[in-house]
Amino acid sequence: MPTHAVMALIWIDSRICATLPTMPTPAEFERMLRGASLRITRPRLAVLAAVHDHPHADTHSIMGFVLDDLGEVSHQAVYDVLRALTDAGLVRRIHPPGSVARYESRVGDNHHHLVCRSCGAIADVDCAVGSAPCLTASDHHGYALDEAEVIYWGVCPACSATPTRNS
Ligand SMILES: [Zn+2]
Numbered sequence: 382m383p384t385h386a387v388m389a390l391i392w393i394d395s396r397i398c399a400t401l402p403t404m405p406t407p408a409e410f411e412r413m414l415r416g417a418s419l420r421i422t423r424p425r426l427a428v429l430a431a432v433h434d435h436p437h438a439d440t441h442s443i444m445g446f447v448l449d450d451l452g453e454v455s456h457q458a459v460y461d462v463l464r465a466l467t468d469a470g471l472v473r474r475i476h477p478p479g480s481v482a483r484y485e486s487r488v489g490d491n492h493h494h495l496v497c498r499s500c501g502a503i504a505d506v507d508c509a510v511g512s513a514p515c516l517t518a519s520d521h522h523g524y525a526l527d528e529a530e531v532i533y534w535g536v537c538p539a540c541s542a543t544p545t546r547n548s
Pocket residue numbers: 497498499500501502536537538539540541
């Protein structure tokens with residue numbers, strides 16, 4: 382089952398019964414790794430859990446969450462795991478201009494992002510047209526296109542409510 386479907390199911394369940402877990406279980410993370418032909422290791426499980434639990438977290442934050450979880454892990458190990466998970470498609474890396482790279486577990490659904498110019502907050506937004514936008518470029522110059530990224534820039538509600546922070 383795709384990650385997104387797993388999360389949606391759990392989200393629906395959690396509204397029905399508050400005692401159900403709101404996150405995939407370690408067994409589900411193991412299944413995701415196996416499905417991507419990745420060896421199951423504690424750092425990989427910990428990074429997957431951290432990214433699921435903290436959408437759009439940056440590398441530094443993920444490092445902290447994984448350290449809390451495992452007690453000990455090298456920065457290099459976390460970098461390597463993030464790269465492996467991203468390459469395997471289990472995690473998506475986004476890199477809004479002016480921001481550090483961020484990671485999320487909501488993959489494969491072509492959703493876009495709203496980014497606040499003031500505080501850098503990021504929110505998910507479903508694709509407006511339902512498929513990768515503008516992949517049919519007006520002139521593709523011979524490039525083989527596989528992605529068109531959309532970022533909506535603006536000011537988040539919290540920042541709109543406190544205009545002095547913008548100055
Ligand atoms: Zn903001």
